[in-house]
Amino acid sequence: MALANVHGTSSAKGPAIDLSNDIEFRAVTKRYGAVTAVAGIDLAVPKGAFVALLGPSGCGKTTCLRMIGGFEQPTEGIVLIENRPMNGVPPYQRPVNMVFQHYALFPHLDVLANVSYGLRQMRPAIARAEILRRSEEALELVRLGGYAKRRIHELSGGQQQRVALARAIVNRPAVLLLDEPLAALDRKLRTAMQFELQTLQRELGITFLLVTHDQEEALSMSDFVCVMHAGRVAQTGTPREVYDAPASLFVADFVGKTNHIAGVVEPGGVFRLANGAALAAGGSATGSAAAVLRPEAIRLHPDLQGEGLAGTVTHRIFLGSTVEYAVAADGLGEFLVTADRGKTDQTAAPGDRVRLSFDPAALHLFPAGTAQS
Amino acid sequence: MRADAERKRSLVTAALAAPAAIWLFLFLILPFCAMLVFAFGKRAPEGGYEAAFTLEQFANLPSRAAAFWNTLVLAPAGALLCLLVAYPVAYYLAVKAPPQRRMILVALIVVPFWTSLLVRTYAWMYILGSRGLPSLLDLIGIEDVRLLNTPGAVLLGIVYGYLPLMIMPIYVSLEKLDLRLLDASADLGARPASTFFGVTVPLSMPGVITGMALVTILLLGEYLIPQLLGGGKVFFIGNALVDLFLQSRNWPFGSAIAVTMVAVVVIVLAVSMRIAWRFAGARRVDLV
Numbered sequence: 001m002a003l004a005n006v007h008g009t010s011s012a013k014g015p016a017i018d019l020s021n022d023i024e025f026r027a028v029t030k031r032y033g034a035v036t037a038v039a040g041i042d043l044a045v046p047k048g049a050f051v052a053l054l055g056p057s058g059c060g061k062t063t064c065l066r067m068i069g070g071f072e073q074p075t076e077g078i079v080l081i082e083n084r085p086m087n088g089v090p091p092y093q094r095p096v097n098m099v100f101q102h103y104a105l106f107p108h109l110d111v112l113a114n115v116s117y118g119l120r121q122m123r124p125a126i127a128r129a130e131i132l133r134r135s136e137e138a139l140e141l142v143r144l145g146g147y148a149k150r151r152i153h154e155l156s157g158g159q160q161q162r163v164a165l166a167r168a169i170v171n172r173p174a175v176l177l178l179d180e181p182l183a184a185l186d187r188k189l190r191t192a193m194q195f196e197l198q199t200l201q202r203e204l205g206i207t208f209l210l211v212t213h214d215q216e217e218a219l220s221m222s223d224f225v226c227v228m229h230a231g232r233v234a235q236t237g238t239p240r241e242v243y244d245a246p247a248s249l250f251v252a253d254f255v256g257k258t259n260h261i262a263g264v265v266e267p268g269g270v271f272r273l274a275n276g277a278a279l280a281a282g283g284s285a286t287g288s289a290a291a292v293l294r295p296e297a298i299r300l301h302p303d304l305q306g307e308g309l310a311g312t313v314t315h316r317i318f319l320g321s322t323v324e325y326a327v328a329a330d331g332l333g334e335f336l337v338t339a340d341r342g343k344t345d346q347t348a349a350p351g352d353r354v355r356l357s358f359d360p361a362a363l364h365l366f367p368a369g370t371a372q373s
Numbered sequence: 374m375r376a377d378a379e380r381k382r383s384l385v386t387a388a389l390a391a392p393a394a395i396w397l398f399l400f401l402i403l404p405f406c407a408m409l410v411f412a413f414g415k416r417a418p419e420g421g422y423e424a425a426f427t428l429e430q431f432a433n434l435p436s437r438a439a440a441f442w443n444t445l446v447l448a449p450a451g452a453l454l455c456l457l458v459a460y461p462v463a464y465y466l467a468v469k470a471p472p473q474r475r476m477i478l479v480a481l482i483v484v485p486f487w488t489s490l491l492v493r494t495y496a497w498m499y500i501l502g503s504r505g506l507p508s509l510l511d512l513i514g515i516e517d518v519r520l521l522n523t524p525g526a527v528l529l530g531i532v533y534g535y536l537p538l539m540i541m542p543i544y545v546s547l548e549k550l551d552l553r554l555l556d557a558s559a560d561l562g563a564r565p566a567s568t569f570f571g572v573t574v575p576l577s578m579p580g581v582i583t584g585m586a587l588v589t590i591l592l593l594g595e596y597l598i599p600q601l602l603g604g605g606k607v608f609f610i611g612n613a614l615v616d617l618f619l620q621s622r623n624w625p626f627g628s629a630i631a632v633t634m635v636a637v638v639v640i641v642l643a644v645s646m647r648i649a650w651r652f653a654g655a656r657r658v659d660l661v
Binding site for chain 1: 557575
């Protein structure tokens with residue numbers, strides 16, 4: 001599933017998308033002995049885009065990143081960077097740089113020596129003054145101006161993260177690879193860094209390829225998300241497309257919270273639930289199916305008269321701007337409902353009888369038997 | 374209350390330090406003082422020590438210059454040779470060897486250490502002796518090769534005997550090396566050689582320094598290897614001391630040599646540490 005479609009859909013945010021690709025995977029497979037980590041992936045990362053590879057651990061996303069970095073070679077297929085095949089090219093000859101998970105900063109060097117490391121490897125050698133100037137520029141860019149002479153172990157996690165970023169961008173790579181860059185930061189810092197990474201990417205104008213298992217991180221920062229599952233691409237698209245129109249049950253489950261409803265699609269566009277209730281269903285395929293429904297697509301009504309499913313509130317979690325409800329729908333099991341302040345009722349308490357309603361368009365139907373692909 | 378706790382703490386410290394302190398005093402400081410006294414004394418007519426205060430023994434030191442020279446050159450050279458041989462082995466063990474094979478290989482390096490060094494060095498005497506390797510070389514036309522009783526033989530024996538002591542500390546420090554740092558270095562454009570000298574070597578310096586210090590210090594007191602493989606031609610201070618104390622029973626002269634050796638080693642160590650320190654300091658500045 002190539003990202004070819006994304007060229008046309010360059011969203012309003014982010015830099016203008018060039019038509020050429022910075023990174024391309026052609027039928028790339030990576031096997032470790034009997035284990036297949038990546039199973040025949042086609043992928044294209046457009047120039048200047050911020051793309052996230054999203055998936056659970058073991059889905060092959062880090063292997064993909066390491067094949068781009070040159071630390072792993074594909075068993076089959078071709079990896080291209082800037083339209084040049086990279087098979088067999090060692091890491092030190094690739095126009096990409098990586099922000100490693102846990103940063104991998106050199107403990108024996110100070111901040112400046114870490115940041116200037118890449119520049120000092122350049123052949124022919126660059127003048128010292130130039131190295132110093134560009135390193136300090138990179139440090140300014142990540143707002144670590146006065147930290148040049150600090151030792152690595154004197155820095156906080158967030159500062160180390162910035163040093164890793166500065167070290168990776170100082171060579172002006174065609175693509176910046178980020179391997180779970182925010183995983184080790186606490187929640188507040190993580191949010192701040194999400195904004196900063198976005199800003200940095202716009203300022204530098206280089207392609208960012210982020211690997212993460214955190215769907216929030218992927219959705220919030222990237223122009224395009226590539227959801228991976230079991231060594232394959234499950235879906236690619238803008239964050240909104242992936243969230244609003246998941247291509248499979250797996251994507252729906254992995255990206256955001258979902259409610260599952262089992263039922264049967266009957267001829268005539270009727271989705272018959274286990275408790276006998278009938279919902280309108282688009283599509284033509286009939287037979288047993290699973291539907292997914294986002295918690296925020298459900299509205300909660302204290303009055304039981306009207307369309308929808310009746311149920312009893314079992315739990316109520318106050319989250320500030322929203323309230324999360326667990327509602328046991330009659331004959332159907334538990335539903336998760338996110339009630340936004342001002343949009344829907346937030347007064348229901350555990351034990352109350354309520355009615356759940358939703359727009360049939362919010363319901364995504366998947367034929368049974370496709371649960372894991 | 375506070376003073377009580379303070380006193381208790383210093384008592385505990387004293388109790389913990391006492392055994393080592395007493396041990397050092399009885400078996401290092403006292404003997405050393407005795408040697409100092411001996412060194413200024415005279416040899417009794419039938420051997421041993423006769424009280425006196427003379428610099429005669431120290432004036433006589435140049436007669437043993439060869440022993441000093443051999444020790445001060447061959448001990449560091451042997452340690453350096455050990456390092457050059459040990460580093461690739463330690464690197465392979467810690468970085469390249471598959472983990473399941475690692476322990477077996479480490480065991481293979483350590484096991485010979487459990488056999489007497491005397492026996493193993495004896496074996497080298499036969500290998501290097503005229504009926505060993507030289508006789509084989511003779512067969513292919515290379516005649517009159519003398520291997521035994523040369524500095525080369527002593528160096529070989531040193532590397533052979535002390536290699537595990539050098540490998541282990543380097544292995545330990547390389548095993549702690551985060552391999553992702555090597556990836557990071559390559560990612561930033563460093564060729565394998567740059568990565569090796571820019572990341573691997575500096576981060577394994579603690580092991581290198583420990584190994585060098587350990588082997589050099591032990592070699593300065595080496596007796597066995599020069600005795601067997603140097604055959605009286607290449608001898609260390611240790612051999613001279615054995616000779617003086619046990620054969621000619623010239624205790625004052627032996628003491629003077631021993632005291633001088635300690636002084637020389639302390640000076641050499643102090644100077645080389647100062648240089649190493651300055652070198653490390655300069656390097657840090659040089660890293661831009």
